[in-house]
Amino acid sequence: MTSIGTGYDLSNSVFSPDGRNFQVEYAVKAVENGGTAIGIRCKDGVVLALEKLVTSKLLKKDANKRIATVDRNIGVVYSGLQPDGRHFVSRARDEAASWRSTYKAPIPVSSLANRMGAYVQAYTLYSSVRPFGITGIVGGWDAEKEVDVDGAVGSGPKTGSGGKVQGAKEGGPYLYMIEPSGSYWGYYGAATGKGRQAAKSELEKMKLDPKAGDCVSLEEGVKEAARIIYLAHEDNKDKDFELEMTWVSAMSGPTQGRHEEVPKELREEAERLAKKALEGEDEEEEEEEEEKMEE
Amino acid sequence: MDHFPQAWGRPRDDIYGSYNPSYLPHNKGGYQAHPNGQPNTHTQSPIVTGTSVIAIKFKSGVVIAADNLASYGSLARFTDVKRLKPFNKKAVVGFGGDVSDMQYLDRLLSSLDVQENYRSGSSGHGDEEAENRAMMSAKNLHTYLSKVMYKRRTDFNPLWNALLVAGLDEKSTPFLAFADLLGTTYSSPTLATGFGAHLAQPIMRRAVPDEEASQNLEREKAVEVVKQCMKVLFYRDARSMNVYSMAVIDENGVDLKEDIKLEAESWAFAEGIKGYGTQTV
Numbered sequence: 113m114t115s116i117g118t119g120y121d122l123s124n125s126v127f128s129p130d131g132r133n134f135q136v137e138y139a140v141k142a143v144e145n146g147g148t149a150i151g152i153r154c155k156d157g158v159v160l161a162l163e164k165l166v167t168s169k170l171l172k173k174d175a176n177k178r179i180a181t182v183d184r185n186i187g188v189v190y191s192g193l194q195p196d197g198r199h200f201v202s203r204a205r206d207e208a209a210s211w212r213s214t215y216k217a218p219i220p221v222s223s224l225a226n227r228m229g230a231y232v233q234a235y236t237l238y239s240s241v242r243p244f245g246i247t248g249i250v251g252g253w254d255a256e257k258e259v260d261v262d263g264a265v266g267s268g269p270k271t272g273s274g275g276k277v278q279g280a281k282e283g284g285p286y287l288y289m290i291e292p293s294g295s296y297w298g299y300y301g302a303a304t305g306k307g308r309q310a311a312k313s314e315l316e317k318m319k320l321d322p323k324a325g326d327c328v329s330l331e332e333g334v335k336e337a338a339r340i341i342y343l344a345h346e347d348n349k350d351k352d353f354e355l356e357m358t359w360v361s362a363m364s365g366p367t368q369g370r371h372e373e374v375p376k377e378l379r380e381e382a383e384r385l386a387k388k389a390l391e392g393e394d395e396e397e398e399e400e401e402e403e404k405m406e407e
Numbered sequence: 408m409d410h411f412p413q414a415w416g417r418p419r420d421d422i423y424g425s426y427n428p429s430y431l432p433h434n435k436g437g438y439q440a441h442p443n444g445q446p447n448t449h450t451q452s453p454i455v456t457g458t459s460v461i462a463i464k465f466k467s468g469v470v471i472a473a474d475n476l477a478s479y480g481s482l483a484r485f486t487d488v489k490r491l492k493p494f495n496k497k498a499v500v501g502f503g504g505d506v507s508d509m510q511y512l513d514r515l516l517s518s519l520d521v522q523e524n525y526r527s528g529s530s531g532h533g534d535e536e537a538e539n540r541a542m543m544s545a546k547n548l549h550t551y552l553s554k555v556m557y558k559r560r561t562d563f564n565p566l567w568n569a570l571l572v573a574g575l576d577e578k579s580t581p582f583l584a585f586a587d588l589l590g591t592t593y594s595s596p597t598l599a600t601g602f603g604a605h606l607a608q609p610i611m612r613r614a615v616p617d618e619e620a621s622q623n624l625e626r627e628k629a630v631e632v633v634k635q636c637m638k639v640l641f642y643r644d645a646r647s648m649n650v651y652s653m654a655v656i657d658e659n660g661v662d663l664k665e666d667i668k669l670e671a672e673s674w675a676f677a678e679g680i681k682g683y684g685t686q687t688v
Contacts (some may be wrong), residue, residue, distance in 0.1 A: 205525070
């Protein structure tokens with residue numbers, strides 16, 4: 113790297129002459145070494161999935177969950193430095209709680225992403241801190257129906273407008289990804305960590321635009337997420353991993369608007385299909401190779 | 408040389424006079440008089456209130472009920488106020504007393520529930536039984552609420568409520584307990600707050616005199632007794648109404664109905680009551 117030795121990479125809050133903050137770029141390197149994390153925004157919900165690399169055989173299987181819940185309806189998954197991720201989640205929970213105490217309503221996913229973006233960005237400004245060594249994926253479902261404020265005890269006046277717009281459509285699935293620089297974007301499908309390139313090219317093949325019609329359903333999304341994580345792990349085959357998956361659906365869907373772990377049966381089914389799909393690909397490759405040999 | 412480190416770096420008393428701490432905030436030792444010349448005060452009386460909450464333990468669960476009225480003094484101000492708040496699959500809280508304090512507690516419980524669910528899934532691995540075991544029980548909730556109530560009364564800033572917590576304890580056996588603005592707690596197979604303690608409790612005790620009787624009580628019978636009590640309460644408590652909420656909590660979860668009308672309401676008996684008001688006997 114040409115920047116090394118120039119001195120501009122030693123501190124946050126100091127630009128290099130060509131306008132870069134090297135500390136942020138190094139933080140991105142930390143993310144690029146982490147286990148792959150993806151999020152898929154489906155028609156009727158959001159799936160988050162994580163390739164959790166097993167660092168020791170002494171760790172209990174399926175324990176030490178890494179995908180966290182914020183408020184009730186939002187999930188957060190991240191790649192990179194785990195303690196940084198823990199702090200990110202803790203801050204997200206505080207933001208959600210503070211939003212509730214101000215507005216007496218759950219925080220919209222977009223607002224949470226905005227606040228977390230601002231928070232992460234603040235860590236690129238000062239020489240006394242280092243940027244977050246994670247890229248966080250925030251996915252959730254905003255209630256599509258108007259909900260009562262927290263603590264409401266009655267239904268309010270039966271006559272009069274009450275300031276409500278009849279038939280207004282709101283809410284739905286939302287997915288954001290927040291980078292170490294603090295920049296964040298809304299995504300149809302988001303991927304970060306070691307296997308992000310493979311994962312992204314798979315996500316791009318999926319039908320995720322809700323306006324284009326035949327947008328994938330949540331259940332298809334779960335199966336696809338498992339397959340993508342297994343695929344993304346291919347380049348890293350020597351290391352063991354566990355698949356962690358959570359989802360959040362509409363009130364009418366399987367999680368009733370809450371962010372929850374994907375049920376064991378469904379996850380295992382998705383994993384079975386993922387393994388099968390990978391084996392299928394291997395066989396195809398082998399066949400191709402054999403054909404070449406014959407030629 | 409001043410040998411007392413507390414004084415180092417401070418303006419010298421012999422030059423500037425001693426510091427007047429009355430300007431400090433109260434919790435830092437300030438004692439400046441309140442603007443209106445009175446000491447600080449907190450709630451002296453409830454404003455908008457809910458009346459009795461009643462509950463009975465039966466064989467496999469608990470029935471709890473409260474009417475949907477919030478009174479402003481003697482004015483029946485709000486008639487669609489839901490005073491039973493389900494916490495989770497195992498617990499319901501019934502609120503009597505100040506409605507705004509009930510709303511505060513409702514929000515407090517909602518944030519508690521959010522925090523409780525941060526680790527949902529991480530303990531059970533999708534195993535429903537394990538999750539159920541890890542879930543906060545009605546007993547846990549009652550302990551928590553009673554400590555909140557006691558803390559507030561100790562601060563001389565009470566939450567003006569009488570609460571019943573109904574549900575299942577950690578062994579999934581029926582649980583019912585009381586907590587109020589003083590931090591007082593007690594438990595019994597039948598409980599009632601407010602006027603209910605005078606008007607409904609004797610009726611419920613007739614059906615369920617002791618713990619053993621409640622263990623033999625069928626759900627239908629418990630619901631029937633509660634319905635009867637709600638009727639008596641409507642007849643004799645002037646701050647009550649004839650639409651109420653009732654919840655049954657058992658191992659199948661919470662069955663909450665919030666718009667039950669009093670059945671077979673009849674004031675015929677009132678004819679026979681003599682000796683009050685403007686009557687000339």
